[in-house]
Every structure is written in C-alpha cells, then in structure tokens.
Amino acid sequence: MHRFANPARFLRLSRAIQPWILAVTVPCLLAGLYLGLVESPIDYQQKDTVRIMYVHVPAAWMAMFGYSSLAIASAIGLIWKHPLADLAGKAAAPIGAGFTIIALATGSLWGKPTWGTWWVWDARLTSVVVLLFLYLGYMALWNAFEQPQRAARAASILALVGIVNLPIIKFSVDWWNTLHQPASISRIGTPAIDPAMLRPLLLMGVAYLGLFLLLLLLRMRVELAERRVMALQLARSRDGEPS
Template identity: 60%
Template sequence: MNLHRFANPARFLRIARVVAPVAGWIAFAALLAGAAFGLVLSPPDYQQSETVRIMYVHVPSAWLALQTYVAMAIAAAVALVWKHPLADLFVKAAAPVGAGFTLLCLVSGSFWGRPTWGAWWVWDARLTSMLVLFFLYVGYIALSGAFDDEERGRRAGTVLVLTGIVDVPIVKFSVEWWNTLHQPASVFRLGGPTIAAEMLWPLGLMVVGFTAFFVWIVCVRLETELLTRKLRARLENSPG
C-alpha cells in the first residue's frame, strides 16, 4: 500500500470533511442511545445491582484509552520510519483525547471499585498499568509542548510514545508478578456471570459511540492543525 496516498493534506482535508460529520453524528446518536439503554432501559445486574451501569462508561473508556495509545504508537513508528507528514500530527491530535479516556477510565473505575470492592483504589496490575499509561499521555503532551520549535516537540514525542509502548506491557506483567507473590488470593476478580444480552446492548452502543467520537475529534483536531499551518505559511510568505 502506498502510505503517501493520504499524505497530501488537501486530500486529507477533503476526506476529513466527509468523515468528520458522519462520525460526529454517529457518536452523538450512539452515545445518546447508549445512555438511554445504560441508565434506564437495561436491568440492574443481579449481583452488582445498579453499580453495573458504571461499566457502560468504564469499559469503553478503558478500551479506547488502550486503542488510542496503540494507534499513536503505530503512527509514531510510521512518522519515524517513513517520515509520513500526517503521522506525527495524528499522534499530537490523539494524545489529549487518549489522556481524557484514560482519566475517565481511572475515575469511573474508582467509583465502581468503591461499592463493589470496598476500596477506591487497589494496586493491582490493571489499575497500575492504566495509571502509568495516563502518565505517558501526560508526559507526551508536556514534552510535545516544551519546545519553541513545534516540529521538534512532535518528533521528540514520537520517540517517547514508542518507548512507552514497550513499557506498558512490562508494567502490567511486573505488577501481576508482584501481586501474585504478595497477595495470593485475588479478592478483586469481578468474575460475575457471563454478560447478559440486555447489558451487551448499551455496552456495544457506548463502544461504538466512543470510537466514533474519537474518529470525529481526531479529524477536527487534524483539520485545525492543517489550517493553522496553512495560515502560518501564508502569513510568512505575504510581504509586510
């Protein structure tokens, strides 16, 4: 596949102007329907009662938080190896969104953990690696904004994102090790019944909604970046 097919900013803008509104409306409709199903129409779980409704924001945000990082890492590799001109812009456009998903995942998980496990926070593998992921997102945002030369910031960021993707599985793995030695009986396993169809609906809708939201916002942020760049080039070229 020719990667540079989408490299032309003008072509990307044409595609984005079609994709963005479609994704945006899908996100809006799916999130609205997901909220209706998740908060009203779906029954409470027979073990977890109403707290299960937190799952409908927690699970999609966790999923998207990881997906976003993987997508950023792939784009960072593309930016480093093939010097694709939109790839590092994508990384920069996606980072705050990923950070938002991760924060939402952590906090909603905390609100779920308190009534079900009796603790706001436990140091198990998932929580710890998610927290590290959040720091990686924040680190990327801070690093990419720390240079007078924006391009240097983005390029430094791609190296950080790629280093981080090695770290995330190791962190998860290491905490699992650490926990199996010190807390043999895991009280924290959710191990509820296999998910019922009434719960699958809102969950699926929310996942679709979150994903469409991600596509929409990345398109919008990329368009903004490209327009700003165009404007800057124009101002630099115009005399006086």
C-alpha cells in the first residue's frame, strides 16, 4: 500500500499550494500584459512588433525548462523507481510541447515583419524545432506500450538520451548555421535591454512558469485518476466480476 500513500500526500500538497501559485500567477500575468501591451516603449527598429517578445521569449524559456524537468523526473523515476516521478515526466511532456509550439508560432509571427519572412533557418529556431520533435518522440513512446511500467522506463531512458544529446545538437546546429547563414539575417543586434522592456518580460516569465506549474499539477491529477481507474478495472476483473 505504500505506493498509494505517496499519491495521496501529493494530492493534499498540490491542493495546498495551488492557491499560492494562482495568487502569484494572475497578478504577474495581468501586470505583464498591461506593461507589455500598453506601457512598454516601442523599439526604434522593430516598432510595435517588439511586443511579441513578451509572449515569445518566456515560451522559449518554458520549452527548455519543460524538457529539463522532464529529464530530471525521468532520472528520479529510473534511479529511485518513484512512480510519481514517472507520472510527472508524462504530465510535463504535452505542456512543454505546447509552450514549444507557442514559441515557434509567435517567433514566426515576429519574424515576418522584422526579417521579412515567416521562417529563417536560424540556429535558435532550428534547435527549437528539434526540441519539439524530442517532445513528440517521448510522448509517442509513452503511448506505444501496453503496460505503463515498461512505457515509463523506456520513455525515461529516451528522455535522458535526449538531454545528453541536446547540447550536442545545439552545438552542431550553431556550427551549421554559421556555415550556411548569411550573417545579415541574425536578429538586429542584441543591445542591453531597456528596463522598461525587461520588467514586462520578467513578469510574463513568472506568469508562464506559474501557468506551467498549474498545468503540471492538473495533468498529474489526471494521470493519477487514470491510474486509479486502471487499478479499479484490474481489481474488478481479478475478482471475476464484469466491469
């Protein structure tokens, strides 16, 4: 029964901290949106399009944060065979993939007016696309097995292989980019960012992190509930009763 004691404590804990995360996220989100859309100055080169930064850059942060937390959860699940860690990894994947999609789509919408094209084979964009496929592969592997235990093990190993590979992929894509990319398209300088722009950016970063955590807790509850349904069905069929 000790396996079930843990989820119960987790559910209590998650119910206790949810209001606190919400209390931080909502004001940060509102303030970030207000400062970002209204108060923050326009960039002298990018004009108003710089406002896309406030939804784009934090999404890219969350895409990376999601994959690292997925890998950490996988390591914990593999080493200590902690069932909650396996579920945390499974729960984090679609959220991380969602933020990766946001980063790609908003980046594309930012690229059109500033670079004049929806897509450039920029090193950063390319690595983010690869990251999306790492997420998709992880999710596909989870769904490919009948038994959840085997799926958890296989997906965890894949996540760890992926996190070892990620720096190598990043390095190779950077190198490839400098080889093939005319330098002129790289983002218009990277001057020290104006504090009036940094403030909404950081606020949105905190808000995105809060949303990520809220989604993670919610998805873990979904996974736990589905696990309980499976256990119930199993128990019923074992008792020889039609379910």
